[in-house]
Structure formats: C-alpha cells, structure tokens
Amino acid sequence: METVQAGRTRTAAEVIDHARRLVDPALRGAVDTLGPSMRRIAGYHLGWWDADGTPVRESGGKAIRPALTVLCAEAVGATGGAAVPVAVAVELVHNFSLLHDDVIDRDTTRRHRPTAWTVFGRGDAILAGDALSTLAVDVVAGSGHPHALEAVRMVNATVQELIDGQSVDMAFESRDDVGVAECRAMAESKTGALLSCACALGALYGGGDRARVAALAEFGGLLGLAFQFVDDLLGIWGDPALTGKPAHSDLGNRKKSLPVVAALNSRSPQAVELAELYHGGGELDRDDQARAARLIEEAGGRAWSTGQADSLLDLAMDRLAVAELPDGPTAELAALARLVTRRDH
Structure with a gap:
C-alpha cells in the first residue's frame, strides 16, 4: 500500500497522482465486472480504450473527486487506502452523470x-450510465467497512439529488423566467452534492468524528458550487484546447448556465437583446454564439460568476478551518480547492 511521505506538503498535482495510483486499479477492477457491452462503453468513456476496445494512452478525467475522498481520509488520520472503495464509488457516480x-x-x-452516445448510440450510453450507478453502490456495499450501510445511503441520496438537479436544469430549457437563486440551487444539487459526498465519505471511511465529517461535507459542497461557476465560465469562454469542448459549447443549445441567467436577469439593454436571441428556436450558429457570449459579458454575467466562484472558495476555506485538521492536510486540501477553481483549465 502506498504511504504518504511524512513532513512534506504535497502539491495538488501530487495529491491527484497519489489518488490515481491508489484508486485506478480498483476502478478498473470494478468496471471489469460489468457485462461485455457495458464494460466496452464505460472503458471508452473513461478514456481507457478506443471504440474497438484497443487500449489508448489517455488520462481520462481529472480525478478531482476521488482525490478529495482519499485526501479527506488521510486528513482525519487514516491511510488513503482506507477510502479506496468510496473513492471508486464517487468516480463511478460522476461518470454515470456525465454519460447521461x-x-x-x-x-x-x-x-x-x-462522446460515448455519438459512438455507441443514445440507448446504450444511457444504459452504461445506469450500470456505473448501480456498480457504485455495489462497490460500497461490498467494502466490508463498518460504515458501509451508511455510505450506501449517502451515495444513493447523492444520486437522487444529482437526478433532481438534472431534472430542474432540463426544465429551465423551456422557461424564459429562470431566476438566479433557483439556478444556483440547481447547481448545488447537480454539482455541489457529489463533491460534498466525496469529502464526507473519505472522512467517514478514514474514521473521522461526526464534526469533522460534517465540516468536510460542507467544504466539499461549497467547493462543488464554486467549481460549477468556473465550469460554466469555461463552457462559454474556455480554451477548446484545454477544455476538450468547442468554443461557446454551452451556448449552441441555449443552455441556461449561471452566467447566462445572471445576464438575463440584469435588466440591462444587453439582457433584452440576449433574451431575444436566447428565446428563439433551434440551435445558435457560431456567429450567434459569439454574439451571445459578448452580450453575457457586457451584461455582467462573466464578472458576477467570477466573483461568486471566488466568494464560495473563501467560504469553503472557512469550513475547512472549522474541521481543525493538521496543517499539512489542510494545506493540501486548500491547494486542491484552488486547482479545482482555476479558470485556465
């Protein structure tokens, strides 16, 4: 089992690499238990092989959530290995949500x-997501940890919250009157819930007391919401070479992300023009997407979202202080939080 080097604070990149080395073998082992068709789609989505099943040299996702889980276990005094089953579960749930x-x-x-659905079809991609969700519960239930039943309930409650958040997000598509507060609440469910669960599960499996589990859950929830603000900014202004998605990717189908909703509610001339553009039918072409991005920025949506992300990160750091962890783990969690909320990735 890999151990953490004593007396030295690791960088965020080192924390993630450490978590990958711990979690990836168990994650692959879990996915290998799926039936052949679901395993093929899941492995493609995770970046392990191409559509034909030939292994490729891909890093997959950022592994932020399992890194938080492992680090929270270490922060309360355990080895990272104690949290591997729940770290695997968190990553499976995350990828279930991405597939859908x-x-x-x-x-x-x-x-x-x-994306997997463009390669394998919508139906099979949905089924692969379902398979990952049920597999996550199975991994936790079979972990043999004294708190396994509690952890299963936490995972299931988080999945329900994710689904509810996604449902609300979908409902926004047909509405012209989405408010900032309800958009933020949707993001708390859709993104904040899983990061909160990741931190809480790590602390729980690491043997943390209830106060630390609760404080780290709040830290993760605030960090998750900050991450969603950053992700929404990247969905409009992110560099495709870094994000892996086209420029203005969230604007083509008139997605009501946080910067968009803030701009639409600004009561500015740009808000009126943006509303006319956004409330039409069909997808926006590239010129309209560029115009929408400009209007959102001029209406203050970009600046507001940036400020919200910064404020939420500060609040997350406050909750981290409440957990009263040793200095090293506190610094590492803070570094990981700053990495998550960077706007250049």
Whole structure:
C-alpha cells in the first residue's frame, strides 16, 4: 500500500497522482465486472480504450473527486487506502452523470474525442450510465467497512439529488423566467452534492468524528458550487484546447448556465437583446454564439460568476478551518480547492 511521505506538503498535482495510483486499479477492477457491452462503453468513456476496445494512452478525467475522498481520509488520520472503495464509488457516480448529461445536452465532444452516445448510440450510453450507478453502490456495499450501510445511503441520496438537479436544469430549457437563486440551487444539487459526498465519505471511511465529517461535507459542497461557476465560465469562454469542448459549447443549445441567467436577469439593454436571441428556436450558429457570449459579458454575467466562484472558495476555506485538521492536510486540501477553481483549465 502506498504511504504518504511524512513532513512534506504535497502539491495538488501530487495529491491527484497519489489518488490515481491508489484508486485506478480498483476502478478498473470494478468496471471489469460489468457485462461485455457495458464494460466496452464505460472503458471508452473513461478514456481507457478506443471504440474497438484497443487500449489508448489517455488520462481520462481529472480525478478531482476521488482525490478529495482519499485526501479527506488521510486528513482525519487514516491511510488513503482506507477510502479506496468510496473513492471508486464517487468516480463511478460522476461518470454515470456525465454519460447521461452528454445525451441530454446533445454534447458531441468530451475529453477531446467523441462522446460515448455519438459512438455507441443514445440507448446504450444511457444504459452504461445506469450500470456505473448501480456498480457504485455495489462497490460500497461490498467494502466490508463498518460504515458501509451508511455510505450506501449517502451515495444513493447523492444520486437522487444529482437526478433532481438534472431534472430542474432540463426544465429551465423551456422557461424564459429562470431566476438566479433557483439556478444556483440547481447547481448545488447537480454539482455541489457529489463533491460534498466525496469529502464526507473519505472522512467517514478514514474514521473521522461526526464534526469533522460534517465540516468536510460542507467544504466539499461549497467547493462543488464554486467549481460549477468556473465550469460554466469555461463552457462559454474556455480554451477548446484545454477544455476538450468547442468554443461557446454551452451556448449552441441555449443552455441556461449561471452566467447566462445572471445576464438575463440584469435588466440591462444587453439582457433584452440576449433574451431575444436566447428565446428563439433551434440551435445558435457560431456567429450567434459569439454574439451571445459578448452580450453575457457586457451584461455582467462573466464578472458576477467570477466573483461568486471566488466568494464560495473563501467560504469553503472557512469550513475547512472549522474541521481543525493538521496543517499539512489542510494545506493540501486548500491547494486542491484552488486547482479545482482555476479558470485556465
């Protein structure tokens, strides 16, 4: 089992690499238990092989959630290995949601290559997401940990919250009157819930007391919401070479992300023009997407979202302080939080 080097604070990249080395073998082992068709789609989505099953040299996702889980276990005094089953579960749930989101949002690119549904079909991509969700519960239930039943309930509650958040997000598509507060609440469910669960599960499996589990859950929830603000900014102004998605990717299908909703509610001339553009039918072409991005920025949506992300990161750091962890783990969690909320990735 890999151990953490004593006396030295690791960088965020080192924390993620450490978590990958711990979690990836168990994640692959879990996916290998799926039936052949679901295993093939899941492995493609995770970046392990191409559509024909030939292994490729891909890093997959960022592994932020399992890194948080492992680090929270270490922060309360355990080895990272104690949290591997729940870290695997968190990553499985995350990828279940991505498979479904890509179908719902009709996204054609993820991680610099075609999304699973464009390769294998909508139905099979949905089924693969379902398979990952049920597999996550199975991994936790079979972990043998004294808190396994509690962890199963936490995972299931988080999945329910994710689904509810996705449902609300879908309902926004047919509405012209989405408010900022309800958009933020949707993001708390859709993104904040899983990061909160990731941190809480790590602390739980690491033997943390209830106060630390609760504080780290709040830290993760605030960090998750900050991450969604950043992700929404990247969905409009992110560099395709870094994000793996086309420029203005969230605007083509008139997605009501946080910067968009803030701009639409600004009562500015740009808000009126943006509303006329956004409330039409069909997808926006590239010129309209560029125009929408300009209007959102001029209406203050970009600046507001940036400020919200910064404020939420500060609040997350406050909750981290409440957990009263040793200095090293606190610094590492803070570094990982800053990495998550960077706007250049």
